Amino acid sequence: MLPILSMLFSILYEQTVVPGALQLSAMATQMLVISPALSAISAMVIPGTSLAIAYLGERTRKISKEAHLSVANLSAYLNEVLPAILFVKANNAELSENVRFQRLANADLLAHLKKKKMKALTPQIIQIIYFGGLFTLCVGSLVVSRGSFDSRSIVSFMTSLVFLVEPIQDVGKAFNEWKQGEPAIERLFDLSNLKSKVIEKQDAIELETVKGDVKFYDVSFRYGDERPLVLNKLNLHIQAGETVALIGPSGGGKTTLAKLLLRLYDPLSGGILLDNKNIQNVHLESLRRHVGLVSQDVTIFSGTVAENIGYKDLTTKIDMEKVQMAARDANADEFIRMLPKGYETDVGPRGSSLSGGQKQRLAIARAIYQDASILILDEATSALDSKSELLVRQALEKLTKNHTVLVIAHRLETVLMANRILLLANGELQELSRSSLLNERVANMASNEIVI
Numbered sequence: 108m109l110p111i112l113s114m115l116f117s118i119l120y121e122q123t124v125v126p127g128a129l130q131l132s133a134m135a136t137q138m139l140v141i142s143p144a145l146s147a148i149s150a151m152v153i154p155g156t157s158l159a160i161a162y163l164g165e166r167t168r169k170i171s172k173e174a175h176l177s178v179a180n181l182s183a184y185l186n187e188v189l190p191a192i193l194f195v196k197a198n199n200a201e202l203s204e205n206v207r208f209q210r211l212a213n214a215d216l217l218a219h220l221k222k223k224k225m226k227a228l229t230p231q232i233i234q235i236i237y238f239g240g241l242f243t244l245c246v247g248s249l250v251v252s253r254g255s256f257d258s259r260s261i262v263s264f265m266t267s268l269v270f271l272v273e274p275i276q277d278v279g280k281a282f283n284e285w286k287q288g289e290p291a292i293e294r295l296f297d298l299s300n301l302k303s304k305v306i307e308k309q310d311a312i313e314l315e316t317v318k319g320d321v322k323f324y325d326v327s328f329r330y331g332d333e334r335p336l337v338l339n340k341l342n343l344h345i346q347a348g349e350t351v352a353l354i355g356p357s358g359g360g361k362t363t364l365a366k367l368l369l370r371l372y373d374p375l376s377g378g379i380l381l382d383n384k385n386i387q388n389v390h391l392e393s394l395r396r397h398v399g400l401v402s403q404d405v406t407i408f409s410g411t412v413a414e415n416i417g418y419k420d421l422t423t424k425i426d427m428e429k430v431q432m433a434a435r436d437a438n439a440d441e442f443i444r445m446l447p448k449g450y451e452t453d454v455g456p457r458g459s460s461l462s463g464g465q466k467q468r469l470a471i472a473r474a475i476y477q478d479a480s481i482l483i484l485d486e487a488t489s490a491l492d493s494k495s496e497l498l499v500r501q502a503l504e505k506l507t508k509n510h511t512v513l514v515i516a517h518r519l520e521t522v523l524m525a526n527r528i529l530l531l532a533n534g535e536l537q538e539l540s541r542s543s544l545l546n547e548r549v550a551n552m553a554s555n556e557i558v559i
C-alpha cells in the first residue's frame with residue numbers, strides 16, 4: 108500500500124502540483140503588476156473552469172467505479188463457476204452459464220468502453236473550456252483597456268495568462284487521473300481494512316513445544332450480537348494424546364468449536380487452555396503451528412505435490428525427506444510415485460488432476476509434515492469409493508497414535524476410532540458411550556449424516 112501511495116504522491120505532488128504552483132504564482136504576480144483590474148477579471152474565469160473540472164472528475168470517478176465493479180463481478184463469477192465445471196456439466200447447465208457469462212462480459216465491455224470514451228473526451232472538453240475562457244478574456248481585456256494599454260503590455264499580459272492557464276490545466280489533468288484511480292484505491296483500502304477478529308497481545312508468549320492438553324472452560328460463543336448462542340457454557344477436556352470424536356446435527360457448532368481452538372474468533376465468555384496456557388496469551392503464529400487442520404474442503408494449490416505437502420516451508424526450504432515420510436504415513440506415497448514426475452508433478456489448479464481420495468491423503472500428509480501436536484480433522488462428508496476410504500481412514504488412524512486429535516466425524520468407522528465420543532447439540536456437549544451410539548434413537552438425534 109505504501110509504495111502505491113508514495114508513487115501517487117510523487118506523480119501528483121512532486122511532478123505536477125509543486126512546479127505548477129510555482130509557475131502559477133509567478134505568472135499571477137506578473138499579471139497583477141501589469142494590470143490589477145484585468146487580473147481581477149481573469150480570476151473570475153478560474154472558478155468557472157475549476158467547477159467544470161470538478162464535475163468532469165466526479166463523472167470520471169463514477170464511470171471508473173462501474174468499470175472496477177464490472178471486472179470484479181466477472182472474476183468472482185469465473186472463480187466460482189470454473190472450479191465447479193463438472194457440476195455445471197452434470198446439471199446440463201452449460202447454456203444457462205453461458206448466458207450468465209455473456210451478460211457479465213457485456214456489462215464489463217460496456218463499462219470499459221464508457222471509461223475509455225470519458226478518458227478520451229475529458230482533455231478535449233477541458234481544452235474547449237479553457238480556450239473559450241481565454242477568448243472571452245482577450246475580448247474583455249481589449250474592451251476594458253480601451254487603448255490605455257500599450258501593445259507591449261497587452262502582449263506581456265496575454266503571455267502571462269497563457270502560462271497561467273498551463274499549470275491549471277496540469278492540475279486539472281492530475282485531478283482527473285486521481286479521480287480515475289480513486290475507486291481502485293478505495294478497494295485497496297477496503298481490503299487492507301479487513302480487521303482480524305482477534306487481537307494478539309503485545310506480551311504474547313511463544314510456545315516452543317506442546318504436549319497437547321486442551322481445555323475449554325465455560326465457553327459461550329455467538330457470531331454476532333443479534334445471533335443465537337452457538338456454544339453455551341461448554342466444558343471439554345481433551346488429554347494429550349487422546350482422540351475425541353465430535354458428532355452432532357448439521358449447524359450444531361462442531362466447526363465453530365474448531366475455529367475457536369485455532370483462535371479464528373474469541374469466545375464471548377470462558378476460555379480455552381492449551382497445556383494450561385490461555386490461548387489468548389499465546390502468539391497466534393505459534394498457536395496455529397501447533398494446531399493443524401485437515402478440513403473437509405481440502406485445499407490443494409496449483410504447484411507440485413511436494414510443494415503441497417511441504418506447504419509450511421514453501422517460502423524457505425522444503426525438506427524432501429520429511430515430505431516423503433509424511434506421504435508414506437498418509438498412504439499417499441504409492442500413488443504419488445505413479446504420477447508422471449512423482450513428487451515434482453504439477454497437480455493443476457486446485458489439484459484438478461487428483462481424485463477426491465488422493466487430495467484428502469495429500470492434505471493429511473501436509474498436516475503430518477506440519478508437525479503439529481494437536482490435529483483437528485474435519486471429516487469430508489462426500490463419499491469416497493471403499494478402497495480410497497479405507498486408505499484415508501488408515502492414514503487418519505496412524506495420525507491418532509501420536510497426536511491429540513479432535514475429529515469432526517461423519518462416519519461410524521471414524522467415530523469408533525476415537526477414545527471418546529461427544530455429541531454437540533443446542534450449544535451443549537454430551538458424552539456418549541459406544542453402545543449408546545449404536546442405539547438408533549441417539550444416532551438419529553446425533554446426526555442424520557452418521558451411517559450406522
Ligand SMILES: Nc1ncnc2c1ncn2[C@@H]1O[C@H](COP(=O)(O)OP(=O)(O)OP(=O)(O)O)[C@@H](O)[C@H]1O
Pocket residue numbers: 330337355356357358359360361362363364
Ligand atoms: N461465519 C459465520 N457467521 C455467522 N454464522 C455462522 C458462521 N459460521 C457458522 N455460522 C452459524 O453457526 C452455527 C454453527 O455452525 P457450524 O459450522 O459450527 O456447524 P457444524 O456443526 O460444523 O455444521 P456442519 O456439520 O453442517 O458442518 C450455524 O447455525 C451456522 O449457520
